[in-house]
Amino acid sequence: MRIAYFTDTYLPQINGVSHTLEKLGDYLRERDIQHMFFAPQYSEIPPAVGTSPETRFKSISLPFYPECRLSLPLYPHLCRLADEFKPDIIHLTDPLGIGLAGLKYARDRGIPVVSSFHTNFDVYLKYYNLEYLEGFVWGLFRWFHGFSQINFCPSQDTLQVLAGKGLKNLRIWSRGIDTLRFSPDLRSWDVRKRLKAEDKLIFLYVGRLAAEKDLDIFMESIEIVNSSCAEKVQFVFVGDGPYAALMKERARENVVFTGYLKGRELATMYASCDAFAFPSSTETFGNVVLEAMASGLPVIAVNSGGVKDNVLHEYNGLMCPPRDANSFAQAIIRLAENQQLIRTLAANAREHAATQSWSRIFDQLLLDYQSVIETSQREAQEIA
Numbered sequence: 001m002r003i004a005y006f007t008d009t010y011l012p013q014i015n016g017v018s019h020t021l022e023k024l025g026d027y028l029r030e031r032d033i034q035h036m037f038f039a040p041q042y043s044e045i046p047p048a049v050g051t052s053p054e055t056r057f058k059s060i061s062l063p064f065y066p067e068c069r070l071s072l073p074l075y076p077h078l079c080r081l082a083d084e085f086k087p088d089i090i091h092l093t094d095p096l097g098i099g100l101a102g103l104k105y106a107r108d109r110g111i112p113v114v115s116s117f118h119t120n121f122d123v124y125l126k127y128y129n130l131e132y133l134e135g136f137v138w139g140l141f142r143w144f145h146g147f148s149q150i151n152f153c154p155s156q157d158t159l160q161v162l163a164g165k166g167l168k169n170l171r172i173w174s175r176g177i178d179t180l181r182f183s184p185d186l187r188s189w190d191v192r193k194r195l196k197a198e199d200k201l202i203f204l205y206v207g208r209l210a211a212e213k214d215l216d217i218f219m220e221s222i223e224i225v226n227s228s229c230a231e232k233v234q235f236v237f238v239g240d241g242p243y244a245a246l247m248k249e250r251a252r253e254n255v256v257f258t259g260y261l262k263g264r265e266l267a268t269m270y271a272s273c274d275a276f277a278f279p280s281s282t283e284t285f286g287n288v289v290l291e292a293m294a295s296g297l298p299v300i301a302v303n304s305g306g307v308k309d310n311v312l313h314e315y316n317g318l319m320c321p322p323r324d325a326n327s328f329a330q331a332i333i334r335l336a337e338n339q340q341l342i343r344t345l346a347a348n349a350r351e352h353a354a355t356q357s358w359s360r361i362f363d364q365l366l367l368d369y370q371s372v373i374e375t376s377q378r379e380a381q382e383i384a
Contacts, residue, residue: 004087006102010039025052154285155306176358184296209241220325270295281322298345
């Protein structure tokens with residue numbers, strides 16, 4: 001089996017999509033399955049950031065979201081490179097420049113196509129005053145995903161949303177976690193000392209610092225929490241993005257910004273905190289939630305989107321209504337005043353994370369690929 005991935009989001013960009021594709025590439029490489037990533041180039045000289053074979057195309061940054069890149073590859077050049085690889089199946093991750101080119105290539109060559117839905121672009125529109133584009137975006141999604149024999153989505157919530165919008169051939173492709181890489185055993189008192197929080201409860205956020213993550217609600221919640229127990233808590237934000245400057249302007253003394261962390265440093269930060277606070281109501285899954293759980297952290301989240309597949313209220317976390325600053329603050333205060341509850345939720349969180357194996361998830365993905373290839377071959381023989 002030879003698999004070509006056409007994606008407009010990839011390493012070294014830090015987000016759930018690129019992380020999932022990186023883990024998938026590692027899985028395929030370990031099993032000697034031929035694959036190739038067709039992805040944007042993020043600098044003039046692309047760094048060696050991944051272990052999988054890749055082809056990069058020059059890209060430009062988006063003015064309203066510099067972290068994202070748009071690539072419009074020359075189609076003859078893309079065809080020549082893809083023809084050299086000779087894929088048996090094509091997996092598309094988004095309906096942007098490279099994804100659209102990959103779709104055209106698949107149709108021109110008669111190669112079976114699957115696609116995956118990762119990001120609630122339509123939901124993001126309201127955060128940037130672009131609601132008037134919602135009809136166009138859903139029309140694009142229905143057209144783009146209409147060519148795929150399987151449309152993968154990461155959570156049950158996302159599947160239901162897509163089905164309601166008329167998308168078909170839907171199937172769950174969930175996410176996993178490496179419980180050796182993310183572990184409570186990495187807890188570091190040196191990190192807590194560096195954060196000046198040795199005697200405080202540390203509430204951690206990891207992810208993009210962007211409006212669509214509902215971080216305005218988080219900042220309001222911090223104000224509420226600080227009015228009653230500022231001396232007990234510390235807030236740590238790991239990540240960066242277009243909302244960072246405004247957040248830093250509003251931040252009090254017990255709020256720390258670290259920028260992006262990776263690898264062992266990120267895993268140590270997770271394990272060295274006490275709870276994970278994630279206010280986003282726009283997630284299709286929320287990889288960081290599983291990372292936090294594997295690290296032994298209870299999760300405060302909102303009852304919306306893909307996080308519902310993993311966070312169970314009063315079992316491994318606390319769920320709040322979306323965009324409700326007071327409810328989110330009360331959940332933080334509840335944990336700050338009840339360390340036994342933290343320990344109980346944390347133990348259950350770690351236990352849940354241990355059931356979410358990447359290998360099991362990718363094994364099923366390969367079975368789905370094989371089914372699509374066999375169906376395509378059978379249909380071609382019937383036509384012949």
